[in-house]
Amino acid sequence: MKKLLFVMLAALVLTGSHSFAQSLSFPISPTHPFTTLEYFFTHEDSIRAGTADIGIVPGGYTGIRWTLSPDGTYTGFNDPVTGELSKCIIKGITVELPPNATTTSGAAETAKLRIYGIPETVVDDIIVSFTVFAINVANGDIFGSAKVEMIIHSPLDLAVVLDRSGSMGSNLDGTAYVAPPGQSRWDYLKSAVAMMADHLNGLSKKKYELISLNMFADYSGSIPAAAPYNTLSLIDMNASNLSSLSSQNGALSAIVPAGSTPLGNGILQGRDILLAPAVKLNRHKKAMLVFSDGEQNMPYEVLQTGTDAWKKTTNGQWLRGAPTDPQIKIYTINLGVSGSAPNTMQSIARANGGTPVNITVEPGSGKLDSVFLTSFTRQLPNIFKGSSPQVIVLRNATFPNGQPPARVDSFIVNKGASSVIGTMMVAGAFKPRFISIKKDGRELLPFVKQRFDSSYLNFSISFPNNFLQGVTGDGRWEIRTQLDINPGVVQPCTFMVVVDDHALKSGFTVAGAGLKVGQSIKPSATFTYKGNAITNANVNFVLFKPGTDVNDLIARRSAPYYDTLPSDPVSPGISKLKYLMRDTSFVNAIRSQSTVYPLPYDTVTKSYTATISGLNVSGVHQGVFLVNGTANTDNTDNTYGTLQRYHSESFYVRFPGIAVAASRPVYQYNPAGGFNRALIFRPVATNGKYIGPGWGKSITLESTGIGATYVQDTGDGYYKLGISGAFSGNIILSIAGEQIYAGPLSALQTVPGPKTDGKSRTKK
Structure with a gap:
């Protein structure tokens, strides 16, 4: 036979x-x-x-x-x-x-x-x-x-925690506290959350999972959204509840940003939702996705120093439950590049089992920013840990100035993917429309689900499909999109594709916490198909790093006038940045620079990896893995088809260390006697760069008999630390865990100073 x-x-x-x-x-x-x-x-x-x-x-x-x-x-x-x-x-x-x-x-x-x-x-x-x-x-x-x-599949309980503070009413690059209609950070946040909800809704085999949403802007950290997210509890992650996160008429659509940034309280509320008695023991994965655009400015704050830094709040609460029962993993999204906020949000994620994403906005005030819009969706592969879903395409492109403006995007899906979700992002009123969705030449447009939001249009389709017997998701796709309105100029856009894939698993690592200038990274990518390693892929790693140290540049540049939001105060450095971002020379200096590094396959570690040096500047870095096809000449493989993946990851590179002699503080005393004494210092790193403003809450003073009473950040890299106690005592002064001075207070240079009430003052 x-x-x-x-x-x-x-x-x-x-x-x-x-x-x-x-x-x-x-x-x-x-x-x-x-x-x-x-x-x-x-x-x-x-x-x-x-x-x-x-x-x-x-x-x-x-x-x-x-x-x-x-x-x-x-x-x-x-x-x-x-x-x-x-x-x-x-x-x-x-x-x-x-x-x-x-x-x-x-x-x-x-x-x-x-x-x-x-x-x-x-x-x-x-x-x-x-x-x-x-x-x-x-x-x-x-x-x-x-x-x-x-x-x-282990179901997911997802708590979404959002910053609703007053600064969310600013435009993207922070040059204006009041953004034009439809162009505020809050507007982009609503679209980003809606896009994530669309993807969760379009992914197959995600039934019976749970989701919640809370916002922080006041002491409680427990601000609810509109129904069905007004219960501050987990609800079914079904199609109806997910569609209620639409940016146009959903649970967040009528909310106006206002208030402060009590980050710690917002996280604790998310923790309590995930660990409520009714759901604590349901054996689901538990993840918290936290977004913020600024620095903590209201108790209870997340600790930045000490043994439990980034794991506890200042009132002793654990961010993800008791350390013996850490069910929750915390994933963070941060908007901003200066001060300590990027490092804070990264450190919270790293210390609590999650992954950070940092949104670096190039100046453009109000233009479409796909990094922001896709930030929540790009966290889904991290939350689901490499299998279902996975990003295979994320590209910036344009619609030509034509009549009508139209473009074609193609991509390849490997075998085993059960859902395909494509998203076209276009700014303004130029509504995109899919006019053809073909897979291996077959038109699938009548069989896909489509949804339009204020900044994007997406489609989704799952396989097997009752209407497409024998059709699978793997193969070559071709998407034709046109704009209903002709902008009259070349129109920027961004196209993203996500697949739901359990069989072909990806794993990516870039760097851990605590990276400093002068160190190296070793990015790594692994791919397995049904448990077997894929060894013949083509993998490139693109490193985006700042053009210069933005904190040092803020410290050195002068700004004739800078202010802050009374309801949502930030460090003077952030306020100063608002004005410096209007300076073309400043903007050009901090623009990201990119370098491409091929990652060869390492048979020992069974990963695509290479050691990359050259981390010579402090600030937010982005790493992007580009995986295109296999090593075969026809770019295919009969086992799993063609492999195509896109993965991005953020990491913060901190200053290398403190130049102790150059950073030595000065002791300022009150010539009238009594109190109002202070240490004044301008910390500089060993590479000659100023630490800059925004790090005041990471300053610590260790001493017996001498205490710190306040920290004043002057916006030019100088800090004034109010002290009390005996002049003859010894101190250890540190910033972000790096020692500035250790020794007797009496050994410092002394200068007289004016009387002060010990409060931080911002230039007016």
């Missing part, structure tokens, strides 16, 4: 809270066509026997025996008579053939393959896969086979 192989995919996904039995048969025979079946199961402590049993056909045939062939490592049990594998345990899941299946008489027609057990881990998605073979005893040929893949 001629060997025949008919492969069937049966995906078993644990995602819900309602169990039901399923009984479907393997179509194993020489004449049965290729079939794709999907199975949906509950997320429970175990897969109960009976819920995953699948009938095998043809049972009872004379001269047919059955055997299992697991993928990956397993524990096997052989039939004592035939020696054939009859039961295996894969990652905690037991797969068992029915009695007599391995004998030559075959199994009965009613016999079923049993699948049951408790997965080893549900922290990340895992795939349990095996093949069942029907073998012709007479000649040993394969009569037929069925491939089974069980995708075990």
